[in-house]
Amino acid sequence: MKLIYQQMLSFFFVILTTILIVSATIFSYSRNSAYQQTWTQLEGYADNLRDDAMQVTNSQTGQTKDLQASFLRDLEFVLRDQEVSFTVYDATNTRVYGDPMVSAPALNKSTWKGLEQGKRYRQETTQNQTDLTPSTKKRGPARTFVIVPWFYNNKMVAAVIVSSRVTQIQASIDQIKNNLLIAVIVSSIAALILSYFLARFQVSRINRLRTAAHQVAEGNFEVQIQSHDRDELDELADDFNKMITSLKVSNEEIKRQEERRRQFMADAAHEMRTPLTTINGLLEGLAYDAIPEESKGQSIELMRNETKRLIRLVNENLDYEKIRTGQIPLHKKEFDSVQALHNIIEQLTKKASDAGDKLKLHAPDKLTTYADYDRFVQIIFNIMQNAIQFTQNGTINVTAKDDYNSTTFIVKDNGIGMTEKQVRNIWERYYKADPSRKNTKYGESGLGLAIVHSLVEQHHGTIQVQSELNVGTTFTITFPNKKASEKNDTNHESGKK
Numbered sequence: 001m002k003l004i005y006q007q008m009l010s011f012f013f014v015i016l017t018t019i020l021i022v023s024a025t026i027f028s029y030s031r032n033s034a035y036q037q038t039w040t041q042l043e044g045y046a047d048n049l050r051d052d053a054m055q056v057t058n059s060q061t062g063q064t065k066d067l068q069a070s071f072l073r074d075l076e077f078v079l080r081d082q083e084v085s086f087t088v089y090d091a092t093n094t095r096v097y098g099d100p101m102v103s104a105p106a107l108n109k110s111t112w113k114g115l116e117q118g119k120r121y122r123q124e125t126t127q128n129q130t131d132l133t134p135s136t137k138k139r140g141p142a143r144t145f146v147i148v149p150w151f152y153n154n155k156m157v158a159a160v161i162v163s164s165r166v167t168q169i170q171a172s173i174d175q176i177k178n179n180l181l182i183a184v185i186v187s188s189i190a191a192l193i194l195s196y197f198l199a200r201f202q203v204s205r206i207n208r209l210r211t212a213a214h215q216v217a218e219g220n221f222e223v224q225i226q227s228h229d230r231d232e233l234d235e236l237a238d239d240f241n242k243m244i245t246s247l248k249v250s251n252e253e254i255k256r257q258e259e260r261r262r263q264f265m266a267d268a269a270h271e272m273r274t275p276l277t278t279i280n281g282l283l284e285g286l287a288y289d290a291i292p293e294e295s296k297g298q299s300i301e302l303m304r305n306e307t308k309r310l311i312r313l314v315n316e317n318l319d320y321e322k323i324r325t326g327q328i329p330l331h332k333k334e335f336d337s338v339q340a341l342h343n344i345i346e347q348l349t350k351k352a353s354d355a356g357d358k359l360k361l362h363a364p365d366k367l368t369t370y371a372d373y374d375r376f377v378q379i380i381f382n383i384m385q386n387a388i389q390f391t392q393n394g395t396i397n398v399t400a401k402d403d404y405n406s407t408t409f410i411v412k413d414n415g416i417g418m419t420e421k422q423v424r425n426i427w428e429r430y431y432k433a434d435p436s437r438k439n440t441k442y443g444e445s446g447l448g449l450a451i452v453h454s455l456v457e458q459h460h461g462t463i464q465v466q467s468e469l470n471v472g473t474t475f476t477i478t479f480p481n482k483k484a485s486e487k488n489d490t491n492h493e494s495g496k497k
Contacts, residue, residue, distance in 0.1 A: 007199030008192075015191035023180045030176045034169045039122045039146050042162040045084065046148035049075060050160075069097055083165040091157050098161070107159060111147070116156050121147040124166075142166045205233050209240060221248035257428075272313065275306030330372040330458055334482060337369035337376065337400060337407060344381050345398070348388060356393035357413075359384070363400035369407045370482040375455050382448045383411045383475050390473070391415030406461070406478045414472040423467050427453040460488035 049072070072086050087098030093112055111121065123145050145163030149156045208225055215223045221244055227237040282299045285291040291299055345359050352359050369376065380398075387396045391413045399410040418426070426449050456463045460480055467473040480488060 004199050004203040007202055008195045011195035011198045012192055015195060016188055019184055019187045019191065023184050027173075027176060027180055031173050034172050035122075035124060035144060038144055038164060038166075038169055042084070042144075042146045042164060043120065043148055045075075045079075045086075046146065046160045046162045049086075050150045072097060083167070085163050087161040087163070089159045089161075093159075096158075107147070112159070115147065115149040115159050118149065118151075120149070123147075142170070144169065202233075209233075209237065212240065212244075216244060216247065221251060272310060275309050278306050279303050330375060332370055332372050332459070332485065334368050334370050335373050335376075336366050337371075337409075338363045338365065338367045340369075340373065340377055341380065341398060341400060341409075344377060344384060348381070348384055351385070352388050352396065355388055355391065357388055357391050358395045359398065360395060361398045361400075363398075364402070367400050367402055367407060369479055370485050371459055371461075371479045375459070376479070379452050379455050379477065380409060380411070382452045383477070386448060387411055387413040387415065387473070387475075394472075403478070405484045406480045409477045409479075410474060411477075412472065412474040417469045417471050417473055418467040419469050423465055426465065460485055 072088075076085055085099055088096050089107055090096050093107055107115070114121070142165065143163045144166050145161050147159060147161050150158040150160060212223045212225050223244065224241050225237040227234040227241070229235075229238075282291070282303050286296065286299065341361055341363060345361060349359060384396065384398065392415070394414040396411065396413045399408075399412070401408050428450060453463060456477060462476075462478045464476045465473065466476075479485075
């Protein structure tokens with residue numbers, strides 16, 4: 001069943017149930033009001049005719065002198081349209097007046113005792129039922145009646161039963177019932193129509209989401225759903241709009257990464273083709289003895305360098321994927337990072353000299369750092385190498401210091417610097433801040449800083465970069481101490497669970 005019909009039936013049954021409950025309440029109230037009004041009227045007759053219908057001669061015994069039967073008959077004649085009848089019992093519970101053809105209950109001891117206490121009794125009908133005493137089982141037309149005690153000097157002297165046929169009451173009730181039935185039918189038709197429009201309105205709002213979802217599935221991330229912040233569907237529309245925005249950003253990021261991947265593949269192919277062509281040419285020269293004997297050593301050295309270059313390209317890609325996916329475990333320990341920095345500077349001194357750069361270290365005699373030694377060296381080595389790559393005839397300052405709960409390393413150069421856009425993107429794989437240098441000796445893959453960023457994150461450290469175009473760049477790396485690092489490791493494992 002379609003949602004619109006489900007919604008329509010739901011609305012219809014809710015409205016119909018409400019209508020039936022209201023109708024039943026109105027019918028019950030009207031019926032009770034009709035009986036209450038009749039009972040009040042009959043009690044009024046009983047109260048008003050006491051002095052005119054009976055005279056009391058002995059207040060002690062409640063003995064009556066004369067029952068004005070003619071007066072009661074005249075009154076019954078006057079009220080014949082209402083079919084009112086009277087039945088009177090004296091103080092001894094003896095019936096002294098009443099039409100034997102009219103069904104009226106006898107008064108048992110319990111009833112009589114209640115009357116003596118001033119109680120009044122009301123009964124809806126005497127038809128086909130036993131009334132007030134097991135000894136009376138008269139059948140007759142449906143009547144309603146009241147039993148009212150008569151008192152004289154605070155002593156009950158008689159009891160009167162005033163009854164009336166319920167024909168008129170039933171006629172009124174039937175009229176109310178018919179009117180309510182018509183109202184229910186009309187209301188049900190109106191409810192069905194209203195339910196359809198309500199369901200159609202709700203389903204149309206859902207269809208907007210469905211249409212928008214279909215457009216998103218086809219690749220349209222520009223669609224937005226209008227929201228009025230009225231209910232849960234509007235909240236769903238807001239969440240849907242946020243989802244579309246997120247998907248749009250993700251899709252753009254995927255496209256950007258794919259473009260970089262294609263660029264990387266083109267660059268890698270270019271970079272690999274050059275050394276492979278060189279190696280192949282040298283091998284052919286050696287095979288056909290086309291290379292002079294005195295040049296063979298140089299050719300072999302050139303092939304070794306080109307082979308190392310190819311290996312570096314492959315290893316950087318493999319390392320990045322392993323580091324990114326956490327496949328390389330960290331063996332963290334405390335060590336003297338100043339000694340490690342001296343070793344790194346020693347390795348990079350020649351490369352710095354080739355670029356006309358100077359390397360300067362500002363550090364205490366000893367600085368304890370908690371990290372994976374090999375990965376620490378890889379991080380600092382990559383950043384310093386990056387500084388050398390983009391600095392010509394400048395100075396690269398390396399500062400190491402101890403903070404409150406971490407060790408901090410600052411690599412600052414006065415090279416070409418970067419724009420704000422380049423700074424935002426340097427941690428992304430395959431990105432090169434200076435595409436014109438894609439063929440430089442140390443910038444083949446664009447993965448170096450991406451690897452550095454992933455390694456620092458795995459150490460629960462931080463890395464920040466500040467740069468100004470044509471002024472220089474500053475990298476700041478922090479490694480938490482042993483206590484803070486172990487706490488972070490514990491929290492990380494708990495988060496996985």
